[in-house]
Amino acid sequence: MTKRTSTKLSELEIGKEANVVAVHGQSAVSKRLMEMGVVPGVAVRVVKSAPFGDPIEIRIRGYKLAVRKNEAQSVEVAY
Amino acid sequence: MKDAAPQPHAFKQLNVALAGNPNAGKTTLFNALTGLNQKVANYPGVTVERKHGVWSVGEKEIKLIDLPGLYSLEATSLDEQIASDVLLGKIDGTPKPDAVIAVVDATNLERNLYLVTQLFEYGIPVVVALTMIDVFERQKHEIDIASLSRLLKVPVVAVNAADGRGAEELESRVEEVIGQVQTTPLEIDADAGENAKIFARYSFISDAVQRSVKHNDKSAHDMSEKIDKLLTHRFFGLAILVGVLLLVFQSIFSWAEVPMHLLEQVFGAIGDGLRSAMPEGILADLLVDGIIAGVGGVLVFLPQILLLFLFVSLLEDSGYMARAAFLMDKLMSRVGLHGKAFLPLMSSFACAIPGIMATRTIENQRDRFATILIAPFMSCSARLPVYTLMIGAFFAGQTVFGFISLGALLMLAMYSIGIAAAIIVAFILKHTILKSPPPPFVMELPPYRVPNLRTVVQNMITRAWLFVKRAGTVILAISIILWALAYFPRTGSSPSASEPTAAEAVQMQNSYAGQLGHLIEPVIQPLGFDWKIGVALIASFAAREVLVSTLSIIYNVGKDENEESTTLIAAIRDAKDSAGKPVWTPLTALTLMVFFVLAMQCMSTLAVVRRETNSWRWPLFMLGYMTCLAYLGAFLTYQGGKLVGLQ
Numbered sequence: 001m002t003k004r005t006s007t008k009l010s011e012l013e014i015g016k017e018a019n020v021v022a023v024h025g026q027s028a029v030s031k032r033l034m035e036m037g038v039v040p041g042v043a044v045r046v047v048k049s050a051p052f053g054d055p056i057e058i059r060i061r062g063y064k065l066a067v068r069k070n071e072a073q074s075v076e077v078a079y
Numbered sequence: 080m081k082d083a084a085p086q087p088h089a090f091k092q093l094n095v096a097l098a099g100n101p102n103a104g105k106t107t108l109f110n111a112l113t114g115l116n117q118k119v120a121n122y123p124g125v126t127v128e129r130k131h132g133v134w135s136v137g138e139k140e141i142k143l144i145d146l147p148g149l150y151s152l153e154a155t156s157l158d159e160q161i162a163s164d165v166l167l168g169k170i171d172g173t174p175k176p177d178a179v180i181a182v183v184d185a186t187n188l189e190r191n192l193y194l195v196t197q198l199f200e201y202g203i204p205v206v207v208a209l210t211m212i213d214v215f216e217r218q219k220h221e222i223d224i225a226s227l228s229r230l231l232k233v234p235v236v237a238v239n240a241a242d243g244r245g246a247e248e249l250e251s252r253v254e255e256v257i258g259q260v261q262t263t264p265l266e267i268d269a270d271a272g273e274n275a276k277i278f279a280r281y282s283f284i285s286d287a288v289q290r291s292v293k294h295n296d297k298s299a300h301d302m303s304e305k306i307d308k309l310l311t312h313r314f315f316g317l318a319i320l321v322g323v324l325l326l327v328f329q330s331i332f333s334w335a336e337v338p339m340h341l342l343e344q345v346f347g348a349i350g351d352g353l354r355s356a357m358p359e360g361i362l363a364d365l366l367v368d369g370i371i372a373g374v375g376g377v378l379v380f381l382p383q384i385l386l387l388f389l390f391v392s393l394l395e396d397s398g399y400m401a402r403a404a405f406l407m408d409k410l411m412s413r414v415g416l417h418g419k420a421f422l423p424l425m426s427s428f429a430c431a432i433p434g435i436m437a438t439r440t441i442e443n444q445r446d447r448f449a450t451i452l453i454a455p456f457m458s459c460s461a462r463l464p465v466y467t468l469m470i471g472a473f474f475a476g477q478t479v480f481g482f483i484s485l486g487a488l489l490m491l492a493m494y495s496i497g498i499a500a501a502i503i504v505a506f507i508l509k510h511t512i513l514k515s516p517p518p519p520f521v522m523e524l525p526p527y528r529v530p531n532l533r534t535v536v537q538n539m540i541t542r543a544w545l546f547v548k549r550a551g552t553v554i555l556a557i558s559i560i561l562w563a564l565a566y567f568p569r570t571g572s573s574p575s576a577s578e579p580t581a582a583e584a585v586q587m588q589n590s591y592a593g594q595l596g597h598l599i600e601p602v603i604q605p606l607g608f609d610w611k612i613g614v615a616l617i618a619s620f621a622a623r624e625v626l627v628s629t630l631s632i633i634y635n636v637g638k639d640e641n642e643e644s645t646t647l648i649a650a651i652r653d654a655k656d657s658a659g660k661p662v663w664t665p666l667t668a669l670t671l672m673v674f675f676v677l678a679m680q681c682m683s684t685l686a687v688v689r690r691e692t693n694s695w696r697w698p699l700f701m702l703g704y705m706t707c708l709a710y711l712g713a714f715l716t717y718q719g720g721k722l723v724g725l726q
Contacts, residue, residue, distance in 0.1 A: 023274070027516075028155055028516070028519055029519040029521065031153075031155065031273065031274070031277075032150075032151075032155065032519045032521045033519075033521055034274060034277045034278070035150055035151045035153070035193065035277055036150060036190060036521055036523075037189060037190045037193065037281060039277060039278050039281045040278065042281075047304075047307075048307075048311065050311065050405050050406055050408065050409060051311075051312075051313045051314075051316060051317055051406055051409075052409035052410065053409065054408070054409045054412075055405060055408050055409070055418075055520055057307075057311070057405065057524060061187075061189045061190055062186070062187060062188075062189070062294075063187045063190060063523065063524075063525075063526075064303075064307075064523070064524040064525075064526075065521065065522070065523055065524065066401070066404075066405045066408075066520065066521075066522045066523075066524055067520065067521050067522075068408070068412070068520045071519060071520065071521065
């Protein structure tokens with residue numbers, strides 16, 4: 001088994017494919033993220049960041065989602 | 080099972096709810112099924128729109144209710160709360176639906192099905208309407224509808240939302256399930272935590288989709304991604320956004336002028352026609368100066384509203400609006416606003432009314448209200464005549480450093496003061512009465528699509544009609560009140576035919592409006608204003624540009640003079656107070672301009688805010704705080720100006 005690198009979604013390199021490991025916290029944001037399909041196991045890729053650096057665009061379950069970086073912090077991913 | 084009992088619904092009016100994610104084609108399907116046979120109102124006590132219509136199938140008529148676009152039914156937003164309440168039959172005047180049509184976008188199946196798994200738990204029979212199947216097949220994906228239906232344990236019907244193909248099958252499936260009690264095919268532990276439940280739903284969905292859909296991986300990075308490369312590009316994306324805004328701006332600022340002038344002329348002609356056809360007297364005056372002018376004042380906004388909503392619908396339905404919000408969110412979030420507030424605020428530079436109506440795209444209510452409350456600070460086109468008159472009278476032809484026109488500089492200053500005030504007020508509001516945890520900016524970037532013409536036109540018409548119906552009545556009533564204030568009490572002396580303008584001026588002085596002007600004179604004296612300016616301020620509450628015609632009446636130059644009139648400009652420059660000193664100085668003009676930037680002098684805006692926030696509290700608050708701010712701003716300008724020796 002290869003060792004996987006774990007990081008936050010907000011720090012994931014642009015273009016890199018990863019899998020969601022966990023969505024932390026009980027806030028409205030983390031719940032909304034999960035409802036939008038960001039649940040453990042799912043594949044996710046950061047497409048780009050907005051011109052002023054925030055928010056970021058991610059691709060998940062075949063569609064695109066914009067999230068602010070501080071919201072993406074609660075999502076732990078691994079690749 | 081169907082013939083086990085007499086069909087209980089045979090004579091009953093069927094109520095069917097339409098539920099689905101935003102961008103799933105729900106509104107398009109609703110329009111295709113109901114045609115023009117639909118009504119829009121608000122749910123009692125809230126600003127969430129309640130849309131319902133009649134779906135005619137042969138001789139049968141089904142009452143269709145269009146729920147707000149939803150990602151979830153877990154009640155984190157007002158829309159979700161309302162939708163959930165409708166499904167539970169908890170809303171007055173909205174019967175519990177007999178069935179739910181779940182609109183599901185085939186190209187975004189997993190996330191769309193999440194809502195469906197929640198719908199299962201309401202006990203109301205569900206039929207899935209699969210939209211965008213044409214796009215799905217063009218991308219060379221394959222779906223086994225029968226298998227999906229088997230796994231979900233509900234009927235699944237492919238429909239074409241644009242032309243209603245599949246509607247008949249949809250209707251017969253709905254009829255079949257009426258009276259059944261919906262159960263859920265999922266096994267979810269009732270005691271599980273919220274996150275565990277969400278996870279369980281998505282696990283079920285992933286499994287069902289895997290077993291019924293064959294995705295073509297090659298088309299995953301589709302057209303939308305290519306378009307996005309340009310439209311959300313670091314540099315070109317922003318340049319294109321500016322271009323789009325310019326276009327929108329240009330249209331409501333200048334293209335709308337033509338029909339607006341036409342409407343003004345038509346109402347002028349109707350007024351003149353009535354005036355000559357009726358005997359002189361109060362009835363003719365009320366009809367012409369009160370009612371016709373009031374109705375005209377309402378309808379004159381229609382071209383701007385129609386045009387802005389044409390653009391808003393096009394931008395929204397094509398998927399661009401979400402990109403604009405994506406580009407601007409960082410800047411907007413600095414003052415605590417949502418990226419989606421950008422376009423409504425920009426539109427408000429032309430007119431706050433369509434701008435405020437366009438805030439409906441902002442889901443979070445507090446964000447939306449904060450945007451509404453600051454929208455009138457954007458210097459709208461109605462302020463231009465005031466700026467033009469003041470600059471024309473006191474600053475014309477002057478330059479700074481020999482080449483910058485002082486007038487242009489002042490104009491820029493007025494726009495900047497408005498923007499600065501908006502930023503400061505937004506910041507304060509978001510930290511006080513509209514304080515809320517930063518709303519999740521978890522926003523879908525939907526695939527680009529060619530907007531459905533029918534939906535766009537219907538949206539335009541609905542907005543325009545809502546404005547006329549709701550705001551129109553208020554505007555008309557206030558117009559009549561303001562007319563009466565200037566009309567009564569009548570000055571006894573009969574107007575001399577040779578000097579009708581003098582008679583008008585005397586009437587204005589003695590009217591209630593004139594008396595009010597005298598009454599507020601002590602209050603506005605620290606701003607350098609006399610009672611005549613006071614009268615003009617009161618009258619311009621109806622609409623800012625009325626200042627010009629009111630000053631014309633008061634200064635005895637006839638009410639038909641416009642802001643570039645040399646006679647009006649001369650009259651203002653020559654006006655002397657009782658001591659023989661000039662009433663107006665450049666400083667007075669500057670103070671008046673600052674007052675107009677900050678003051679809430681537009682009853683139409685207030686009427687629209689009343690309608691959009693569903694309470695008088697917000698428009699009154701808006702009027703109150705903006706008037707205070709305007710007074711403060713004008714006071715500081717005048718007194719500060721005097722201190723530094725300005726005249």
